[in-house]
Amino acid sequence: MAFLSENWFIDVVIAILMFVVTQWTWEYLSRTDIPRIRNLPEVPRYMPFFGHLHALGDDHATFCEKWWRKSGDSVFQIRLGNTRAVVVNSFADCKKMLVSNSQALIDRPTLYTFHGVISSTKGFTIGSSPWDDSCRNKRKAASTTLSKAMMKNYYPMFDLESYCILRDLHRDSIYGREVSVRPYIQRYALNTTLTLCYGIRMDEVYDELLREILEVGSAISLLRSASENYQDYVPILRYIPNNKKTARSKELRGRRDAYLDLLLNKVREMIKNGTDKPCISAAILKDEETRLTGVEVGSICLSLVSGGFETIPGTLVSCIGSLSTPAGQIFQERAYEDIMRHHSDLKEAWSNDFEKETVPYLNAIVKEAGRYYTVSNMSLPRKTVTDVHWNGAIIPAKTMILINAQAGNHDIDYFGPDAGTFNPERWLDASPGGTFSEKSSSSHGLSHLSFGAGSRSCPGATIATKLIYSALFRLLSLYRIEASETDPPNTDYVDYNAIKSALVAIPRDFKIRLVPREERLAGEVLRVGEERTRDFYKE
Numbered sequence: 001m002a003f004l005s006e007n008w009f010i011d012v013v014i015a016i017l018m019f020v021v022t023q024w025t026w027e028y029l030s031r032t033d034i035p036r037i038r039n040l041p042e043v044p045r046y047m048p049f050f051g052h053l054h055a056l057g058d059d060h061a062t063f064c065e066k067w068w069r070k071s072g073d074s075v076f077q078i079r080l081g082n083t084r085a086v087v088v089n090s091f092a093d094c095k096k097m098l099v100s101n102s103q104a105l106i107d108r109p110t111l112y113t114f115h116g117v118i119s120s121t122k123g124f125t126i127g128s129s130p131w132d133d134s135c136r137n138k139r140k141a142a143s144t145t146l147s148k149a150m151m152k153n154y155y156p157m158f159d160l161e162s163y164c165i166l167r168d169l170h171r172d173s174i175y176g177r178e179v180s181v182r183p184y185i186q187r188y189a190l191n192t193t194l195t196l197c198y199g200i201r202m203d204e205v206y207d208e209l210l211r212e213i214l215e216v217g218s219a220i221s222l223l224r225s226a227s228e229n230y231q232d233y234v235p236i237l238r239y240i241p242n243n244k245k246t247a248r249s250k251e252l253r254g255r256r257d258a259y260l261d262l263l264l265n266k267v268r269e270m271i272k273n274g275t276d277k278p279c280i281s282a283a284i285l286k287d288e289e290t291r292l293t294g295v296e297v298g299s300i301c302l303s304l305v306s307g308g309f310e311t312i313p314g315t316l317v318s319c320i321g322s323l324s325t326p327a328g329q330i331f332q333e334r335a336y337e338d339i340m341r342h343h344s345d346l347k348e349a350w351s352n353d354f355e356k357e358t359v360p361y362l363n364a365i366v367k368e369a370g371r372y373y374t375v376s377n378m379s380l381p382r383k384t385v386t387d388v389h390w391n392g393a394i395i396p397a398k399t400m401i402l403i404n405a406q407a408g409n410h411d412i413d414y415f416g417p418d419a420g421t422f423n424p425e426r427w428l429d430a431s432p433g434g435t436f437s438e439k440s441s442s443s444h445g446l447s448h449l450s451f452g453a454g455s456r457s458c459p460g461a462t463i464a465t466k467l468i469y470s471a472l473f474r475l476l477s478l479y480r481i482e483a484s485e486t487d488p489p490n491t492d493y494v495d496y497n498a499i500k501s502a503l504v505a506i507p508r509d510f511k512i513r514l515v516p517r518e519e520r521l522a523g524e525v526l527r528v529g530e531e532r533t534r535d536f537y538k539e
C-alpha cells in the first residue's frame with residue numbers, strides 16, 4: 001500500500017496504458033469492413049472476431065425481429081464477424097429501403113465459400129452475382145423467359161406437372177392412407193425449371209437424378225447461410241487445417257458440375273437426334289440470336305433451377321399444412337365454393353382454364369401463403385453501390401443490407417393485430433351474399449416482401465405464383481385435405497421451419513389425408529390427364 005501511494009502517478013499511468021492497450025486490442029480484433037455508421041443504432045455486446053454472430057444464433061431473422069420489437073429501432077447495424085451489415089425490419093422501412101434506393105442497392109455481396117470455392121467452375125447464379133454487365137445480361141434473359149407474356153407458352157407444362165401431382169397423390173393416398181406431400185411438390189417445382197432450361201423432366205417422385213439435384217442444391221444453399229458458415233465472416237477460420245467447410249464445398253461443387261454437364265449433354269444429344277424441346281439451353285446451343293457466353297447460359301439455368309426448387313415447395317407445402325388444420329377447413333370450403341362459382345364445369349376448367357388465376361379466394365390463399373410463410377426470411381443480401389441517406393445516418397457504399405422479410409411480413413403496424421395469423425381473407429372483401437372479391441388495394445403495389453422489391457427483386461415471382469395457384473386449384477377442386485392426427489403440420493410462422501439456419505426454409509415434415517369430393521370426377525379428369533402425359537413423351 002505504501003509502495004502504491006509513493007508511486008501513485010506511475011500506477012495511474014500504467015493503468016491508463018493497460019486500459020488503452022486493451023481497448024485498442026479489442027477494437028482492432030473487432031474491426032469491420034465498414035466502420036461504425038454514425039446516427040444508426042447498433043446492437044450492443046459484440047465479440048472480437050465474431051461480432052454478433054453468436055448472439056444472432058441460428059435464426060438471424062427472428063433475433064432481429066425481436067430486437068426491433070424490444071428496442072423500437074426498425075433499422076440498426078450488426079457485425080457479422082468482420083462484416084458490418086444494416087438490418088431493416090418494419091414493412092414500411094423494407095419497402096422504402098428497396099424501392100426508394102433501388103439503384104443504390106443493386107449490388108450483392110460476395111462470400112468466400114460460395115463465390116470463391118463453390119462457384120469457381122460454373123460461375124455465379126444471378127441471385128449471387130455482383131452487379132456488372134454480365135449480371136445485367138443474365139438477369140435480362142431470365143426476366144424475359146419468366147415474363148408474364150411468356151406464361152401462355154408454358155400452359156401445357158403447368159397442365160402436365162400439376163396433373164402429375166394429383167395422379168400420384170391419388171394413387172398413394174388411396175383407402176385414406178396418409179401422405180407427406182413435399183416430395184410431390186419438389187418434383188413439381190424442379191420439373192418446371194428443368195423443362196424451361198433443358199426441356200427435360202422426370203416422371204418419378206423418387207427419381208435418382210431429381211433427388212441428387214435437390215440434395216446438392218439444399219446442401220449448397222446451407223453453405224451460403226451466415227450462421228452455418230462462419231468462415232465467410234471470420235477469415236482466420238479459413239486457415240484451420242483440414243477445413244471441413246471447404247472440403248464439403250468442393251465435394252458439392254463436383255457433384256453439381258456433374259449433373260449440370262449431364263443435363264447439357266442430354267440436350268446436345270437431343271439436338272443431334274432432332275428430339276430436343278424448345279428450352280433456354282437448346283436455343284443457346286443452336287446459337288439463336290444470343291450474346292451470352294457458355295458460362296452465362298449455365299449460370300442462368302442454374303439460377304432458374306435453384307431459384308424455385310426450395311422456395312416453391314417451402315411456400316406451397318406449408319400452405320397445404322395450414323389449409324389442412326381445423327381452422328383451414330373453412331378456407332378450403334370457401335375456396336371450393338369460389339372455384340365452383342367461377343367454373344361451373346370443373347372438367348372443362350381442369351383442361352384449359354385453371355391457369356387464368358380468376359378465382360379471388362385462391363388468389364388470396366396464394367398471397368397469404370407467400371406473406372405468412374416467408375421462406376427466404378432474410379431475403380438475399382444486398383450491397384450498396386453509393387451512399388444511402390437514412391434518417392440522419394449515411395450508410396456508405398459497399399455496406400451489406402439485410403432485409404428482414406419475415407419481420408416486415410408480420411408487422412402488426414402494417415398488417416394489423418392478426419399479422420401473426422394465417423388468414424387469406426385479409427386480402428378479400430366479402431359481400432353480404434357471401435361472395436368474395438379481391439380488395440382493390442391488394443391488387444397493385446407491393447403485397448408482401450417475400451419476393452423482395454426494387455432492382456434485384458425476384459424475376460420468378462409470376463411463374464411461382466402461377467405454379468402455386470395451379471396446384472391449389474387442382475388439389476382443392478378434387479379433394480378436401482385433412483391433417484394427420486399423429487403427424488400434424490406445424491403452422492407457426494417461425495417454427496414451421498425445420499432448419500433455422502437455412503437460406504430457404506425447409507418445412508417440418510407432416511402428413512395429410514385426401515378425401516375426394518366426387519370420386520367419379522376425380523377418376524375422369526385424371527384419365528384425361530393420363531392421355532396428355534403420353535402425348536408429352538410421344539412428341
Ligand code: HEM
Nearest residue numbers: 126127304307308311312380451452453456457458460464
Ligand atoms: C415462392 C417462390 C419464390 C420466392 C419466395 C422467391 C424469393 C426470392 C427473393 C426474396 C429474392 C431476392 C429478392 C431481392 O433481393 O429483392 C429472389 C431472387 C431471385 N429469384 Fe426468386 N423466389 C421464388 C421463386 C423463384 C423462381 C421459381 C425462380 C426461377 C424460375 C426464381 C428466380 C430468382 C432469381 C434468378 C433471383 C435473383 C434476382 C437477382 O439477383 O437479380 N425465384 N427470389
